[in-house]
Amino acid sequence: MKNVKLTIEYDGTGFHGWQRQDHHRTVQEEVEKALEKIIKKRITIHGSGRTDAGVHGLGQVASFKEDFTIPIDKIPLAVNALLPDDVAIRNAEEVSLDFHARYSAVGKRYIYKIYNRPLRSPLQRNYAYFVPTELNLDAIKKASSFFIGEHDFKAFMASGSSIKDTVRRIHRLHVYQEQDMLTIEVEGNGFLYNMVRIMAGTLVDIGKSKISPENIPQIISSGDRTKAGHTAPPQGLYLAEVYYG
Amino acid sequence: MKNVKLTIEYDGTGFHGWQRQDHHRTVQEEVEKALEKIIKKRITIHGSGRTDAGVHGLGQVASFKEDFTIPIDKIPLAVNALLPDDVAIRNAEEVSLDFHARYSAVGKRYIYKIYNRPLRSPLQRNYAYFVPTELNLDAIKKASSFFIGEHDFKAFMASGSSIKDTVRRIHRLHVYQEQDMLTIEVEGNGFLYNMVRIMAGTLVDIGKSKISPENIPQIISSGDRTKAGHTAPPQGLYLAEVYYG
Numbered sequence: 162m163k164n165v166k167l168t169i170e171y172d173g174t175g176f177h178g179w180q181r182q183d184h185h186r187t188v189q190e191e192v193e194k195a196l197e198k199i200i201k202k203r204i205t206i207h208g209s210g211r212t213d214a215g216v217h218g219l220g221q222v223a224s225f226k227e228d229f230t231i232p233i234d235k236i237p238l239a240v241n242a243l244l245p246d247d248v249a250i251r252n253a254e255e256v257s258l259d260f261h262a263r264y265s266a267v268g269k270r271y272i273y274k275i276y277n278r279p280l281r282s283p284l285q286r287n288y289a290y291f292v293p294t295e296l297n298l299d300a301i302k303k304a305s306s307f308f309i310g311e312h313d314f315k316a317f318m319a320s321g322s323s324i325k326d327t328v329r330r331i332h333r334l335h336v337y338q339e340q341d342m343l344t345i346e347v348e349g350n351g352f353l354y355n356m357v358r359i360m361a362g363t364l365v366d367i368g369k370s371k372i373s374p375e376n377i378p379q380i381i382s383s384g385d386r387t388k389a390g391h392t393a394p395p396q397g398l399y400l401a402e403v404y405y406g
Numbered sequence: 407m408k409n410v411k412l413t414i415e416y417d418g419t420g421f422h423g424w425q426r427q428d429h430h431r432t433v434q435e436e437v438e439k440a441l442e443k444i445i446k447k448r449i450t451i452h453g454s455g456r457t458d459a460g461v462h463g464l465g466q467v468a469s470f471k472e473d474f475t476i477p478i479d480k481i482p483l484a485v486n487a488l489l490p491d492d493v494a495i496r497n498a499e500e501v502s503l504d505f506h507a508r509y510s511a512v513g514k515r516y517i518y519k520i521y522n523r524p525l526r527s528p529l530q531r532n533y534a535y536f537v538p539t540e541l542n543l544d545a546i547k548k549a550s551s552f553f554i555g556e557h558d559f560k561a562f563m564a565s566g567s568s569i570k571d572t573v574r575r576i577h578r579l580h581v582y583q584e585q586d587m588l589t590i591e592v593e594g595n596g597f598l599y600n601m602v603r604i605m606a607g608t609l610v611d612i613g614k615s616k617i618s619p620e621n622i623p624q625i626i627s628s629g630d631r632t633k634a635g636h637t638a639p640p641q642g643l644y645l646a647e648v649y650y651g
Contacts, residue, residue: 172528208425237525248529281483283417284462288529316428 164226164260165233167192167206168252173217173395174287175247180211188212188248195243199236200229205339209269209403210352211264212392215395217288219272222403224262224404235387260405264370268332268350268404274397275343282341289342290361290397304367304374305334305345307381309358315384317360318353319392327353327384336364344400355392363390409471409505410437410478412437412451413497418462418640419493419532423458433457433493437468440488444481445474454507454514454648455597460640462533464517465496465650469507505650513577513595513649518606519642520588527586534587534643535606543583548613549619550579552626553605560629562605563598563639572598572629581609585624591646600637608635 169192177185181193189206196204206223231239244250259265274289275300276282281291308331315327333348345361363380366372372380372390380388414437422430426438434453441449451468476484481498489495504510519534521527526536553576560572578593590606608625611617617625617635625633 170528172531241526246526248530249526249528251525280485281491281494282493283415284464284533286417286491348567357424 162230162254162258163233164258165224165236165263166252166260167223167225167236167250167256169218169221169223169248171221171248172287173215174210176214178212178214178216178220178295179208179218188218188221189223192240192250193205193241193249196225196236197248199231199239199241200227202227202229203247207262209266210400212398212400213395215287216398216400217396218400220402221400222266222405224260225258248289251295251355262403265405266351266403267406269352269354269400270346270348270402270404271357272358272399272402273345273347273393273401273403274391275345275361275365276341277343278341285342291364292365292368293313294369296343296365297370298336298343298368300370300374301343301364302336304364304372304377305336307374307377308334308347312381313384314353314356314381316380316386316389317356317363318386319355319359320386324353324355329353329356334360358393358395358398359386359389359391361364361393361397365393366390383406407471407473407503408478409501409503410469410481411497411499411501411507412468412470412481413503414463414468414493414608415496416463416466416493417532418457418460419577421459422575423459423461424453424463424466433463433466434468436489436493437485437495438470440485441470441481441525443488444476445472445482447472447474452507454511455493457643457645458640460532462499462641462644463642465508465647466645467511467650469501470556471503471529492651500626503509510650511591511596511648512651513646514597515591515593515649516598516602517646518590518592518602519643519644520590520606520610520638521586523586530587532641535610535638537610537613537616541588541610542615543581543613545589545615545619546588546609547581549609549617549622550581552619552622553579553592557626558629559598559626561625561631561634562601562608563631564600564604565631566601568632569598574598574601603638603640603643604634604636605643606638610638
């Protein structure tokens with residue numbers, strides 16, 4: 162029995178998200194179908210977590226256990242040749258049998274891209290959140306520092322989620338601008354449902370002076386989703402990396 | 407009568423190129439249709455030049471003459487609201503009546519992107535040329551310097567072109583690498599049909615040691631298309647800027 166760790170890149174535009182579901186095209190199903198053709202067995206892969214429709218994967222991780230003979234280092238090229246062109250395996254390696262892409266993860270890094278200029282960009286339409294109004298970058302940077310550390314992020318979780326433990330630790334939150342693109346990079350030990358998109362939307366609201374940077378600590382401690390900003394759209398979000406111990 | 411200069415961005419993936427043609431979706435036709443709805447007259451725009459199917463426009467320029475009352479600075483937002491999301495006006499300005507997007511152009515800048523890593527990238531599939539084999543960047547840089555200056559570029563023109571005067575001046579050719587992306591930026595007073603794509607393909611062949619950098623002067627002076635390298639694919643090419651006097 163081998164345990165295999167896959168690193169997967171995908172353009173989320175044409176997918177109904179990561180997780181397999183009936184009647185919709187998903188990343189998980191495409192990868193499982195291609196693996197089945199190579200390994201000649203029905204394979205179920207376990208992702209590090211779901212991503213929503215339109216969200217991109219730069220370094221999504223999935224794992225599966227199976228007996229097979231094809232050398233693991235041949236898997237990426239062989240599977241990529243069968244996968245549609247909006248998804249590809251970037252790496253495959255054998256890991257110990259107790260490894261699980263989801264339960265072994267100790268952290269993740271996300272990137273959120275905001276395209277900020279007066280007129281929309283055709284080339285960025287599926288790859289960044291278009292914000293036409295001018296943003297106050299200093300206010301955004303100031304606000305971003307308040308997220309660092311361990312907090313109860315209930316106010317930054319999609320309402321309706323049933324998760325009980327909403328405490329997460331943000332290790333790093335870096336905001337930088339290159340020409341018209343504002344990039345938010347955030348690293349933490351875990352993220353609640355829609356947490357990065359609500360953080361990004363809140364930072365945009367701060368950039369528009371709808372929310373003051375100094376209010377972030379209160380918003381966090383309120384635990385009230387309605388106090389935080391809007392949920393930024395999926396196409397700006399990239400799951401960049403999953404960390405393991 | 408007003409003469410209007412439009413700067414246009416488009417994602418070339420879904421277009422059959424710039425120039426209007428029957429039974430195919432083109433950038434020119436989409437812009438003309440949207441302008442007609444705003445100006446209430448049938449409009450013909452003149453582009454600075456054609457781009458092929460799959461080639462992107464960052465700063466394509468087109469011009470048209472017409473009598474109309476809508477303020478020119480309102481055109482971009484009004485037209486963009488009617489355009490499909492893979493094309494947009496980035497700027498509109500009134501210019502003197504003797505301006506013509508094609509005949510007044512004194513130069514152009516193109517960008518060509520090459521994605522160079524062992525496995526293909528879903529996110530770059532429509533936006534860069536995927537080259538899996540390792541490229542010798544030093545050889546590419548060395549070769550690129552031989553293109554600078556005024557030369558007869560007949561060897562770098564698609565065979566079958568009927569253009570007589572094949573002398574062009576390259577002002578600048580800059581090659582740089584950021585992570586897995588190799589970018590070629592080239593500026594000149596004009597370009598023959600497929601010239602940038604043949605230059606890019608030739609530089610890739612040099613990076614693979616199929617052609618030696620020192621051979622570039624001979625290839626140029628031969629005037630023989632078969633001596634130059636392959637034609638790199640359209641999705642790596644961006645018309646970045648058109649220059650006027």
